[in-house]
Amino acid sequence: MNEEISKILLKINAFSVNIKEPFKFVSGILSPIYLDCRRLISFPKERKIIINNAVNIVKKEVGLNNIDVIAGGETAGIPLAAWLADKLNMPMIYVRKEPKGYGKQKQTEGVLNRGQRVLLFEDMMTTGGSKLNFFNGIINDGGVMEHCLVIFEYGYEEARKTLKENNIQLHSMSNLDSVLKVGKAEGYFTDEEIKEVKEWFKDHDKWAEKFKK
Secondary structure (H helix, E strand, O other): OHHHHHHHHHHOOOEEEOOOOOEEOOOOOEEOEEEOHHHHHHOHHHHHHHHHHHHHHHHHHHOHHHOOEEEEEOOOHHHHHHHHHHHHOOOEEEEOOOOOOOOOOOOEEOOOOOOOEEEEEEEEEOOOHHHHHHHHHHHHOOOEEEEEEEEEEOOOHHHHHHHHHOOOEEEEEEEHHHHHHHHHHOOOOOHHHHHHHHHHHHOHHHHHHHHOO
């Protein structure tokens, strides 16, 4: 599955590589590679394959009897959750990045009853910080979340550790190693670009030093 999903992400140009002018993540990390899974909304054939893979993961790794609601995080996770919930004929909610500053002050939208078990479906995971934010929003609004599904993960052990400490099991469809392997085989990346990405992943702070003035 990793290879199939990686091919799709590369095919739709969801990956951008720039080893001269790095991208900046929300976490502040400078990176030579940037993933934009939002592009999936414009590719019906490819998104169907991804959702079908998501369905298989839910059935085989999570268990349909272990979840009651599919959630997507603002904003990239919302269409993903909608497609998956529709495919599984399950209720859906979405989670804001922060609670509304008015009304009921909730962070979730839709119907989330107390004690309902939620699967969070997201595009990617870097450090895990945003996933914990969504997790806290779900918990604070009465839900229970023990599973998080992402299309892509960078592969930081600390990120997985962070989720595990909060009793959240991570399920991923692809990762950086898979994308680099497929990208090299199919000519998406140069040897220099792959070398830079691997150096960045090994120590992104050290890699970013060259760009500091």
